[in-house]
Every structure is written in C-alpha cells, then in structure tokens.
Amino acid sequence: MIPEGRDGGSPLFIFSMQTGRTEQVLPIVKTDEEWKAILTPEQFAVARGQGTEYAFTGKYHAWKEPGIYSCACCKTDLFSSNAKFDSGTGWPSFSAPVSPLNVRTRTDRSGGVERTEVLCARCSAHLGHVFDDGPPPEGKRYCMNSAALDFYRLP
Template identity: 50%
Template sequence: MEKVVKTEQQWRELLTDEEYVVCRQKGTERAFSGEYYRYKGEGAYVCRCCGLALFDSSTKYDSGSGWPSFYAPLDQDALGVNRDVSHGMVREEVVCARCDAHLGHVFPDGPDPTGLRYCINSLSLKLTGDVE
C-alpha cells in the first residue's frame, strides 16, 4: 500500500481544527459526543484523512464506551497498531496504515467472533454508502 504523506500545513488545510487534533496529534474526542457514536447507518467507515476503507457497519456495536466500536476491521492490513503508554496506562493505539492518522485504540474485551473492541474516534472516520 502506497503511503499518503502530507506536510503539517497540508493536513491543517484538509481537516477542521478538531479533526487535526484527533487525527494528527493523537487527541481524543469527548465520550458520547461523536457523530457516529449512536449512528446506525450502513456502509463503510473510511479514514477521514485519506479515504482508506477501515470498518464495515456490520461490525459496529454499542460497547457502552462512548465511542464508535467495531469488533473487526474490513482488512487487517488497513490498520497499524502501536504501543501507547500515555496517560499512565499501556494501550494499543490504532492508526491508518496508509496515512498514519490516529484512529483510537483496540482492547481485548470485545464480542465474538474476534474478542476485540476497536474504540474509534468519530472525528477520524467518514461513513460512505458502499463497502468496497
């Protein structure tokens, strides 16, 4: 997969201030506030920064965490996972494999069939009508 590389200025021009803080500076939107937290529409959730398809709506579920949650990505190769030791804890950060946008975190407390909970910021996503 070819990487999408932009300057910080290009990212700032492409994203809103809130999107930039979350996607490029590893911020987090407030729990229970995101556009897709309770949204039930169908389609593919793509990276807000580069458009790479990340999750299918059929894998979205209400985890009670306050963020959109998914139990599996569309393609494992679409995501990167980094160790995150910020905020006094050890977590697994999830990033877009194509542009390195911060998406959220993955936890081992999700439902079957994967047992994973991809807890993703709405500001990192866009919903499209079709799954590619």
C-alpha cells in the first residue's frame, strides 16, 4: 500500500526508523491553504516559505533528548539524535540524515550567497542548509530550523 499521495506523483522510497525498513510512499502535495490549516504560522513561514528562524530561538537547538527528528509537515523521519551535535551556530545541527533517501538538496542562491538547501524528500519542506564544516567522518553540518522539525522517541 502506498499512503497519502495526491496528483499522481511518482512513488519514492523513504526509510522509516520505526520499522527499520525502506518503504514505498507517494509524495505529499498540498496547497498553501491546506498547509496553513495544519502548520503554525512560524512552521509555514519556514517550511513552506523557505524562511529561517533566528539563531538560538528554536525549540531544538539545545535539545538533548534521545529520539528522532521528523518533518513538521509530513512526519517523515529525518535525523537521529545520535547524529546531533552542538555546532555553536544556534540551530540544531546533524552530521547526517537517517537515510539519504529522506532528504534532497538543491542549490540556493537567495540572499546573494550560494548554499545547499536541504528539503524533505516526501513533501519538499524547506528544512535548512548543509555545509561542509561538520565533524568527521561525514564532514557535514546539516543546519536545520527547529520550526521545520518535530521530535519523537522510539518505542
């Protein structure tokens, strides 16, 4: 079964931390009005409008609980607390996603600088940016916005 898609999107594969398996799902497509009905204004501005929360203000920047960070829009698993580290930047930072299947990237030239934007692979929510100054062995810093994330503990 392929849950929660619309508009004939092609199936994709997403890794689930709860099942420990890669599952076939459809992309989630909603109108801005539908997103606004389920997201807070801050979540909508960040995740759907490519916004950025102020440094050191997000709920998860200093969060230390063990668990999984998921997409605030579609609940796709994105990052494990095992990959979280304190980058000193004021945003939650991770060395790697739970699976490369669960995120996608694209070039972002907004603000007069070129960066690599990170998006949820299932619903295309803007999550933040990835930089090449993270800890070994990956050397990546996935600098995410708390407003684009939810958190849950694995059973």
